[in-house]
Amino acid sequence: MNIGICNLSVIPLRVANTHRSEMVSQVLFAEQFEILQEEKEWVYIRMFDIDYKGWLQKGQFVSLPENHFINISEGNxxxxxxxxxxxxxxxxxxxxxxxxxxxxxxxxxxxxxxxxxxxxxxRPNVIDFETEFPKLIDYYLNSPYLWGGRTHVGIDCSGLSQIIYTHFGIQLPRDAYQQAEKGEVVDFLSEIKPGDLAFFDNEEGRIIHVGVMVDDETIFHASANVRIDKMDSEGIFNKEQNRYTHKLRIVKRFW
Structure with a gap:
């Protein structure tokens, strides 16, 4: 098995082996991956922690001997x-x-x-969620939306929920529809707790958006920028646009 590890702050993971290709995610420092295919300037990889695939440019990572693979699991x-x-x-x-x-x-x-x-x-755990979650809200608030982004300089909706949960030791899949397949359903909006994830679908019923609940009627999410909006049984209401922008599908709890 050929293993790579990111040795830069953050690098783009792309759909195809060209800089013009869509960025579907980002790889952060020390994240490891299996190299599935190698070309002159690009490699096709599978990230170990979330089983996500894409193309990376050579020179943005280093090889890691298989016997030096770093197992990342709870507590280490x-x-x-x-x-x-x-x-x-x-x-x-x-x-x-x-x-x-x-x-x-x-x-x-x-x-x-x-x-x-x-x-x-x-140390990632949920014990201090009540004190640490507001700090994360302040940090990411007003960050620009960036498709495939995972950092405060550019982030998408599922990247935001994923990185927030990382701070508390919970590994979520990369995309919103994948995240919606995990967790336990919250049956009533009145039962929502801070940290629950709300998912939203389009007219075809496909999950296209996710946000982190601040309380039972307020959501923290990335849409044009990272923002805080009101949410009810219909969906997210954008005060500036004076309309509902996302239709609620389901709310789930992960701890």
């Missing part, structure tokens, strides 16, 4: 907090973005990927 990694962190290797410095998973092995300058890590790291 930390997450870069909103204050950020930095990775060092010789004279190279890499800024680490919030939501980046840092395997604990890397804190010991792991031989297969010997970066030193300094900065704000948190």
């Amino acid at each position: 990694y930390l997450v870069v907090d909103i204050a950020g962190a930095t990775a060092f290797l010789d004279d190279k410095k890499v800024d680490l973005l919030p939501g980046t998973k840092i395997p604990k092995l890397l804190l010991q300058q792991y031989p297969g990927f010997p970066y030193g890590i300094e900065g704000s790291l948190r």
Whole structure:
């Protein structure tokens, strides 16, 4: 098995092997993947943590010996907090973005990927959700919408829910429709709790949007920009546009 690991802050994952191709997601520092196909300037990869596929440009990652594969599971990694962190290797410095998973092995300058890590790291769990979730809202609020984005400089709806949940130790799939297949249904809007995910569909019944509930009538989501809107049984109401912009399909709970 050929394994790669991202050694930059964030790199684009594309549909096809060209810079003009659609970006479907991003790969963050230390995220590992299997190289399925190799071409002159591009590789087709499968990300291990979310089983997501796409094309990466060569030069934006390094190879990792198979015997140095870093198993990331519950309890053996930390997450870069909103204050950020930095990775060092010789004279190279890499800024680490919030939501980046840092395997604990890397804190010991792991031989297969010997970066030193300094900065704000948190132990991912839901115990402190009530205090930490408002901080994440403040951090991501008004970030621009970017299809495939996973960072505060550009993020999409499912990237936002995914990165928020990463801070609390829960790995969600990449796309909204995939996330909607997980979790437990919340039957009534009055039973919604902060952190529940609300999903929205189009006229064909396909899930096309997701947001994180702040309370039982307020949602935090990415639509043009990361914003806070009111939500009811019909869907999301955009005050500036004076209309409903997304039709509610289902609400789910993940802890």
